[in-house]
Amino acid sequence: MIDTVISQSATLANFDRDKSRWQSIRNEPIDGEILAGRYLMRQVLSRSSFSITWLAQNIYLPGQPLCVIKKLSTRFTDPKLTEIAIAQFELEALSLSQLGSHAQIPALIDYLQIGDDLYIVEEYIPGRVLTEIIENQGKFSQTEVENFLTQMLRLLEYIHSHHILHCDIKPQNIILCQTDRRFVLVDFGAVKDINPVNNKRKPERTSSVSIGTPGFAPPEQLANRAVPASDIYALGMTCIYLLTGKNLSQFPTDPHTCELMWADGIDISIDLRETISKTIQIPLGDRYQSASQVLTDLDNRSVRAKLRTYLDQKHAVSKTGQIGDREYYPAVVHWALGIE
Numbered sequence: 637m638i639d640t641v642i643s644q645s646a647t648l649a650n651f652d653r654d655k656s657r658w659q660s661i662r663n664e665p666i667d668g669e670i671l672a673g674r675y676l677m678r679q680v681l682s683r684s685s686f687s688i689t690w691l692a693q694n695i696y697l698p699g700q701p702l703c704v705i706k707k708l709s710t711r712f713t714d715p716k717l718t719e720i721a722i723a724q725f726e727l728e729a730l731s732l733s734q735l736g737s738h739a740q741i742p743a744l745i746d747y748l749q750i751g752d753d754l755y756i757v758e759e760y761i762p763g764r765v766l767t768e769i770i771e772n773q774g775k776f777s778q779t780e781v782e783n784f785l786t787q788m789l790r791l792l793e794y795i796h797s798h799h800i801l802h803c804d805i806k807p808q809n810i811i812l813c814q815t816d817r818r819f820v821l822v823d824f825g826a827v828k829d830i831n832p833v834n835n836k837r838k839p840e841r842t843s844s845v846s847i848g849t850p851g852f853a854p855p856e857q858l859a860n861r862a863v864p865a866s867d868i869y870a871l872g873m874t875c876i877y878l879l880t881g882k883n884l885s886q887f888p889t890d891p892h893t894c895e896l897m898w899a900d901g902i903d904i905s906i907d908l909r910e911t912i913s914k915t916i917q918i919p920l921g922d923r924y925q926s927a928s929q930v931l932t933d934l935d936n937r938s939v940r941a942k943l944r945t946y947l948d949q950k951h952a953v954s955k956t957g958q959i960g961d962r963e964y965y966p967a968v969v970h971w972a973l974g975i976e
Contacts, residue, residue: 670695672748675705675757685709686721687825691760694745702760703745706825707753722754724825729756731800731827740791740820761822763814766807766878775881778904784878785911786934787819788871792927795821796864799831803862805870806852807877828862851884856920865923868930872915879904879912894918907937 669677674696681689681704690705708725712718732744746757770776776784788810795802804826811820826847848857854869856862873884876898887898895918899909911933917923924930 671705671755672746672750675703676700677705678702687725692757704742704758704760706756706758708755710752710754724827725754725756727829728824728827731798731824731829732756732758734798735795735800738791738794739818740787741795742820742822758822761811761813761820763811763820766810766812766874769812770807770878770881776878778879778908781875781878781904782908782934784819785871785875786931788821788874789927789931789934791819791821792864792867792871793931796867796927799829799834801828801830801862801864802826802867802870803828803848803853803857805867805874806849807874810874830863854916854920854923855918863920863925864927865920865925868915868924868927872912875912876916907940911937 671677671692674694676693676695677690678693679691681691683689687709688707690707692703692705693700694703708721710718710721712721729744729747732741733747735741737743742761743759744756745759746755748755748757788805792802802821802824804823805821809821809823811822812818813820848862848866848870850858852870852873854866857866857869873896876887876896877884879902880898884896887896889896895913896916899913902909911930914922914933915924915930924933
């Protein structure tokens with residue numbers, strides 16, 4: 637159920653040029669089928685046990701714009717697994733519909749049932765996934781990670797306000813849009829509805845399945861108890877990948893706490909390091925509980941950093957006129973420096 641649209645950066649202009657290369661890599665013929673009288677299936681982008689994803693064209697609209705089509709695979713011998721897969725696919729479409737038009741989420745264009753087959757049609761996002769950027773250009777700077785983190789936290793605020801968890805935040809599921817440099821979160825195939833009203837209506841449809849990507853999904857999510865802080869954990873792990881360019885399995889862990897020991901030798905501020913470290917705490921109670929909490933902390937840390945810089949430059953003077961007399965610093969200076 638966790639598909640990554642791994643090559644949305646392909647464009648129609650270079651598609652025909654690269655057709656033979658894609659055929660050899662994917663070992664897939666170019667379908668050429670027209671789905672529902674309007675969607676020309678151009679190329680398989682990804683395949684999993686649960687679905688197949690295509691790059692397609694909407695030939696019905698002027699300009700024949702590109703789109704992404706995901707088809708649910710229901711070839712399971714276990715009827716219960718088929719039922720769960722269908723329910724999750726429907727939830728993915730419903731969640732995209734509920735989230736509406738947001739610049740950092742692919743818009744839901746269509747939801748089709750043709751015979752026994754189910755399809756989701758989504759907006760095509762021109763750009764590259766984060767793993768591709770890191771592999772080709774190297775790791776992100778602190779400023780780039782701070783921009784990324786702020787954009788994604790605001791997006792999570794929006795998603796979580798609709799009682800929806802993404803449950804599969806990772807570099808492969810985030811695209812940097814080539815037109816305006818916004819970060820777009822894709823693949824809502826692992827989405828979880830945490831609205832109590834909806835859970836009462838359908839308590840059994842997906843409750844028996846826990847989904848997520850090892851290394852990015854926190855323990856409570858793998859135990860099928862995902863909460864908003866679970867998405868925050870995955871976002872923190874993604875930041876570490878962007879800062880280091882390393883696979884998370886390359887980092888040692890604390891033998892007592894199981895916490896990832898990632899920060900040694902990384903040239904970032906103490907403030908950012910502490911923020912990221914708090915996003916990935918293993919005990920749920922030690923972690924940020926909401927995206928809003930992280931954003932507030934980032935804002936506070938930014939103000940404190942500016943005040944510290946100002947004090948360093950101006951040699952902050954206490955009320956007594958003496959430099960460095962902490963006892964007489966104004967309250968705002970105590971707050972800025974973290975003085976009790």
